[in-house]
Amino acid sequence: MFNGLVEDWFNQGLGVNYARYITEHKLGFPIVSLNCEFSATSTIGEIITLGLKLERLGRSSMEIAVDCRYKQEERLRARFVLVSVDLNHQRAQPVPDDLRGLMQAFQQGQLDINNHRRDS
Secondary structure, eight states: OHHHHHHHIIIIIIOOOHHHHHHHHTEEOOEEEEEEEEOSOOOTTOOOEEEEEEEEEOSSEEEEEEEEEETTEEEEEEEEEEEOEETTTTEEOOOOHHHHHHHHHHHTTOOOHHHHOOOO
């Protein structure tokens, strides 16, 4: 669920094709730490809404806050850390400048997705 949210964030929130970016740049963004607190149960058939907030952007990592709701009722809150990883060497790597710029704009609420949509 959280990885799917990250993919949607790249694709829709940053305007970057997640699969293509990873394939072409040989760069991954695995979750290395995750804390999740459930406040209510969900039942089959309910359509939940996930919200994503970029809390912190470091040199090679980022902290994401997630809230999950059904209608207006909170179901869970989560925080996780993603690390930018060179897939060829399996080591942390700085977030590339182009991606960092988009993430900073998103974090500051300045990203107009219609003006920033890209395929890579």
